[in-house]
Amino acid sequence: MADKISQRNKFDVAMELLNLYIRNASVNPDDFGKIFSEYYALADTLSRADEYYLKTLVPDEILEKLERK
Template identity: 40%
Template sequence: MAENIEVSPTPIQRNSADVAMELFKQHIRIKSTKVDEYGDLYAKYYAIAETLRRKSPSDLEQFLPSNFFAKSRV
């Protein structure tokens, strides 16, 4: 057996549930929300994340600022 084992880190894969939870946390941090609304709120963010996951990237470009690509390639 080798004395040194090298492992390459794998990128973190985010799924729709992770994205929904992050959006949910941001929402309740910014806006006062009743606890009994949490389930519906999370479900809405999950639905948004799933819908966007299924879209092609070109369908989403319309939501970016017009100068987005100019800034990101600097």
């Protein structure tokens, strides 16, 4: 079976990150909007970055593992 690639938009990414954060940290519900906004801004910024810049954010150890595949 072919791998199914799922493309998420910035809103989806921000929601997933918010949900992960909420599951792993004690968060006041009043802060959800602020946290979501920060994750959305991050997703928006990274969606406009080129792949060479993004690779500088990934540790060499992980890049090496990806290149081996």
